[in-house]
Amino acid sequence: MPSGALLFQSVILGLLLGGLYALLAAGLTLYFGIMRVVMIAHSAFLILAAYLAWWSHARLGVDPLLSMIVTVPLFFGVGVVLQRLLLARLRPVTLTMMSVLLTFAIAVVIEGLLGYAFTGTQRRIQLGYGTASFGLFGARIAVVKLIAFALAGVALLTLYLLMKKTTFGWALRATIQHPDAARLVGIDTDRVAGFGFGLGLATAAVGGTALALDTTIYPSLHWHWIGPLMAIIVVGGLGSVPGAAIAAMLLGLMQSLLQIPMGTTWAQTIFYLALFATLAFRPQGFFGGRLAQRF
Amino acid sequence: MPSASESPTATATSTGAGAPASAVPSPVPPAARGPARLGRLLQAVAILVLAAAVLSFPALAPNPYILSAGIVVLNYAVLSTSWNFVGGFTGYISLGHGALAGLGGYATGLFVVKAGLPSFVALAAAALLVAALAVPIGFAALRVRGASFVIVSIALVLILLLVFQSWASFTGGSRGLVVPRPFPGLLRPEHHRVFFYLFAALLAVALLAWWLIDRSRFGLGLKAIREDEDKAESLGTATFAAKLVVFVVSAGFTGLAGGLYALWFGDLDPVFQFSILTGAYMVLMALLGGVRNLFGPLVGALVVGIALEYFKVEFGNSPLHLVATGVLLALVVMFMPDGILPAIGTLFNRFLRPTQSSIREVTAAQLRDRDGGGPPAQSTEDTPMGERTGTTA
Secondary structure, three states: OOOHHHHHHHHHHHHHHHHHHHHHHHHHHHHHHHHOOOOOOHHHHHHHHHHHHHHHHHOOOOOHHHHHHHHHHHHHHHHHHHHHHHHHHOOOOOHHHHHHHHHHHHHHHHHHHHHHHHOOOOEOOOOOOOOOEEEEOOEEEEHHHHHHHHHHHHHHHHHHHHHHHOHHHHHHHHHHHOHHHHHHOOOOHHHHHHHHHHHHHHHHHHHHHHHHHHOOEOHHHHHHHHHHHHHHHHHOOOOOHHHHHHHHHHHHHHHHHHHHHHOHHHHOHHHHHHHHHHHHHOOOOOOOOOHHHHO | OOOHHHOHHHHHHHHHHOOOOOOOOOOOOHHHHHHHHHHHHHHHHHHHHHHHHHHHHHHHOOOHHHHHHHHHHHHHHHHHHHHHHHHHHHOOOOOOHHHHHHHHHHHHHHHHHHHOOOHHHHHHHHHHHHHHHHHHHHHHHOOOOHHHHHHHHHHHHHHHHHHHHHOHHHHOHHHOEEOOOOOOOOOHHHHHHHHHHHHHHHHHHHHHHHHHHHHOHHHHHHHHHHHOHHHHHHOOOOHHHHHHHHHHHHHHHHHHHHHHHHHHHOEEOHHHHOOHHHHHHHHHHHHHHOOOOOOHHHHHHHHHHHHHHHHHHHHOOOOHHHHHHHHHHHHHHHHOOOOHHHHHHHHHHHHHOOOOOOOOOOOHHHHHHOOOOOOHHHOOOOOHHHHHHOOOO
16 A cells, blocks of 8 residues: 555646646647547647757757747647648548548658657756755655646646637637528637637647657657547547546546556557547547537 | 559450450550559569568578568568558558557566467467457447557557566566577577568468458458548448457457567667557558569568668667668658559559559549549549440540
8 A cells, every 4th residue: 555645746736647648638629619620739849849848948048938939839830730731631521531641641741850860859847946856744845747747737827818718719609609600700710720729739739838848759769659548538528628628637637647556558458448438338438518519 | 563453354345345456446455454464473573572472582691681671671571561451451650550569578478487388379368468458449449540540559659668668576677587599499590580481471361361361351441441441431431340350350460470489589778669669661662662562562672671771780789770760751651652562553554554453542532532533544434433434535
């Protein structure tokens, strides 16, 4: 039986991890909601952002957090271009399937270019505050993990406010719920879909920077993220942002707790178990909304 | 290349009914009968040439390296043909078939190493095992459509990679698993030659199975799923059972290919055996050649497989081969989602067979999609109903 302090520490770490997962999965649900696109390349963009953060720190001496000033708008623009030039041109009937292949291709290209530019060597950001931590009721919490969680929280809150309080968010939600009706009331759904896609990639920029603070990165790392993220959005019900957030927190917590008896590698299997259990018993996802029913 | 469902008999009877052709203005011109025969003749000649080329390749290969590259390409051809049982008939895109091939390889290797089975008995047992495992996998995966299915197929690769890497005491983990050669007495070039013919035989069997399903009632049900799954179900097709059966068949062939590769190559590493890239190659090859054609995946494997081997020589171990693969896949998806063979077939039909017989190989939704500018050959009968009924007028 693990000690109470260890258990408490795992819970804290699990929640912090879950926050990061929630941020990353939010981007995925956004793409899926907007145009039924399963974006395999999301985690590749994540690693790209992590590399840019590392590069800005190691080569330019800039704090990785400041790299977001460049990466967030850059990724937003890339997302808009990606949607307008590539994804929007696929045939509507085969969109879901073909978008998987297309974004898979993008992911592979990014991985290859990262390997070419930065070699396959594992990289890690050496920060002044990288090893700092503080105690909380007997648990030790690394400052970088807390920063990552705070970043995720801020980004998710911004996303929420953007979706609920702005005209653009209103148009985006209308486009997600019923594209034809949205067009009828005068929303330029193509434009909105492009911006929505950009928004999703912008979350990848934030998430990648948060990731870079605390992990060792290498070009093929994105494959390790795809599985958990896909599992989260399926368990959460495809296309449902709140569902994905709940699933992310829950699975992050379970992974963290399972690490005590099973070790890091085997604890990963919880995501796949959850994925298969969801499909076997509740294919529409456990926390999904109306949209998820159709898939 | 005309597929079996284009019903060549319809063309033949309609020309027969229209004779004397000069008196009755028939939509099927009198000359159409000749080109239809010509088409079949060309097809037969193409198959013979292909078979001859494959069989004589070991004799023509200048060195063992080229021969081994030929084996790799044949292996890809078997894999993508196996993939096409699911992808081509039902339209479900699996990115995880690489996992089934890896499973076949590891199962074969482990049966030989741990259980002491003879190599080819182990291969058969492994294929059966993979087919058996495909039942529960398919049961979970095929309950969902579209996006979720693809996600599950990706997850399958990732979870198997995790298991085979972590369970090192049984699988050898990252140190690899050495599979003893089935013919220890053979020298390397001879070994390659034997395996080249084994792969060719497996390819022939897989193609034959695909052709048989394509012509069967069962195949018709599968294609109905591809066209419109809800409608197929409402018309009484046992869609789930059909999908599961064809998935298991596909998994069995994929497992055989993986196992044969393990016996040939002799050294397995989880990172390569359970790579998402393998599954992506299968999809790329099948799509490039054309998933609705018997020989589509084979043609795709010839193009992509040779390109991959070339990249390997040219770029070595640099990650640029990833970029090349990605760009190729993106180009196919964007500009040639139907593949090479249908493109050639359309060209052929436009010049030699001005009117088409009934059953089309596109979905009703695709038809609506292109309703604005229909293909020139069918401009008079552009609506779905008109085309379905007005073939022989």
